[in-house]
Amino acid sequence: MLNPRVSxxxxxxxxxxxxxxxxxxxxxxxxxxxxxxxxxxxxxPAMIAETLAENAGLWGRYPPGDGTPEFRIAVADWLIRRYxxxxxxxDPDRHVLPVAGTREALYLISALVVPQKKSGGAPVVxxxxxxxxxxxxxxxxxxxxxxxxxxxxxxGFLPDIAALDEKTLERTALFYFCSPANPxxxxxxxxxxxxxxxxxxxxxxxxxxxxxxxxIYDRDPPPGAxxxxxxxxEGFDNVLVFHSLxxxxxxxxxxxxxxxxxxxxxxxFKRLRNYVGPQVPMxxxxxxxxxxxxxxxxxxxxxxxxEANRALYRRKFAIAEGVLGGRxxxxxxxxxxxxxxxxxxxEAAAKxxxxxxxxxTLPGAYIGRPDASGRNPGGRYLRLALVDDPETTAEALERLxxxx
Ligand SMILES: Cc1ncc(COP(=O)(O)O)c(C=O)c1O
Numbered sequence: 265m266l267n268p269r270v271s272x273x274x275x276x277x278x279x280x281x282x283x284x285x286x287x288x289x290x291x292x293x294x295x296x297x298x299x300x301x302x303x304x305x306x307x308x309p310a311m312i313a314e315t316l317a318e319n320a321g322l323w324g325r326y327p328p329g330d331g332t333p334e335f336r337i338a339v340a341d342w343l344i345r346r347y348x349x350x351x352x353x354x355d356p357d358r359h360v361l362p363v364a365g366t367r368e369a370l371y372l373i374s375a376l377v378v379p380q381k382k383s384g385g386a387p388v389v390x391x392x393x394x395x396x397x398x399x400x401x402x403x404x405x406x407x408x409x410x411x412x413x414x415x416x417x418x419x420g421f422l423p424d425i426a427a428l429d430e431k432t433l434e435r436t437a438l439f440y441f442c443s444p445a446n447p448x449x450x451x452x453x454x455x456x457x458x459x460x461x462x463x464x465x466x467x468x469x470x471x472x473x474x475x476x477x478x479x480i481y482d483r484d485p486p487p488g489a490x491x492x493x494x495x496x497x498e499g500f501d502n503v504l505v506f507h508s509l510x511x512x513x514x515x516x517x518x519x520x521x522x523x524x525x526x527x528x529x530x531x532x533f534k535r536l537r538n539y540v541g542p543q544v545p546m547x548x549x550x551x552x553x554x555x556x557x558x559x560x561x562x563x564x565x566x567x568x569x570x571e572a573n574r575a576l577y578r579r580k581f582a583i584a585e586g587v588l589g590g591r592x593x594x595x596x597x598x599x600x601x602x603x604x605x606x607x608x609x610x611e612a613a614a615k616x617x618x619x620x621x622x623x624x625t626l627p628g629a630y631i632g633r634p635d636a637s638g639r640n641p642g643g644r645y646l647r648l649a650l651v652d653d654p655e656t657t658a659e660a661l662e663r664l665x666x667x668x
Pocket of ligand 1: 302364365366367368370396442446474476507508509510516520521
């Protein structure tokens with residue numbers, strides 16, 4: 265009765281974690297601290313509640329799939345400003361589409377761009393390893409063969425594109441590329457992005473650049489795939505970028521993001537989404553418009569909610585640097601809000617941290633896949649999301665070093 269592509273999906277990482285910790289009791293005298301989930305817990309900017317209230321009359325309307333002209337303009341302006349794309353480079357109507365958080369859209373894009381067959385045989389969906397679990401689910405349900413590119417220390421924690429052979433490239437329909445990367449926080453430079461785009465055009469596949477951590481960075485703003493397109497000077501062909509307000513504005517509950525890029529993909533994606541894509545409610549579209557505009561209306565750049573958000577993450581990485589020092593291969597990631605710690609055996613460490621220190625962390629193996637030799641590139645690691653306030657973060661890390 266069930267579609268085996270769905271029933272055979274591996275358990276979601278957080279379900280695996282629940283199973284691992286089932287029956288393991290944390291110490292009764294310690295407050296449980298949850299660092300396993302990448303859910304930002306900074307206060308969302310007040311402008312969300314204000315704009316939602318101002319637009320409360322719109323809850324009674326069915327939201328249009330493409331949002332509002334104001335939303336699309338705010339996004340196009342932001343992209344142009346953020347990535348230096350040049351006046352008019354992004355057409356709000358042709359190049360931008362709102363999505364109800366990027367998770368659903370990252371999944372659904374596979375239904376649009378993965379055919380039953382490619383010229384070289386079964387279609388391939390390429391993704392880094394470890395990876396955001398939705399890429400794997402999307403590949404499996406659309407019947408593609410997943411190809412996992414190791415993103416290990418040897419390649420600066422970025423997927424090694426050069427490892428793809430011609431035969432695989434011929435069959436590739438979709439390539440999920442995440443920068444800044446979840447979990448490692450690695451950031452791809454413009455040259456790496458250009459190389460991926462060139463490959464996509466040469467072999468006619470779609471490069472999906474998952475840039476939802478683009479605004480959480482330590483020093484330099486991470487470059488984006490549209491910026492690399494501009495550097496190549498040949499438009500946005502074969503490229504889609506996915507951005508979200510969940511991390512940038514600490515508003516995961518708003519469920520608001522956008523897709524932008526190749527209009528030959530945006531147009532049919534909009535058509536497909538008319539059937540199945542969840543729309544963003546109108547009051548939420550109004551709040552999102554305000555959030556994307558925030559930087560342009562602030563008097564000083566560092567008054568914006570995004571800079572304040574970034575500053576808070578920087579404070580927490582400084583705390584981590586102080587507490588962990590050189591232990592567990594600690595490094596300060598260029599982007600994102602995760603610590604990716606080499607603890608030898610991530611699963612064993614997660615279990616001990618829960619039972620001895622009441623800290624919930626995610627074993628790296630749960631977001632990786634074993635390679636041909638059976639080695640999971642996430643196996644040695646623990647992922648810690650630094651999403652709480654600095655004091656809680658410090659307490660969690662102090663507990664961690666006592667146990668490990
Ligand atoms: C790499 C990556 N992409 C996409 C998402 C989806 O975020 P949202 O659906 O909130 O936009 C997440 C969320 O954790 C993520 O880590």
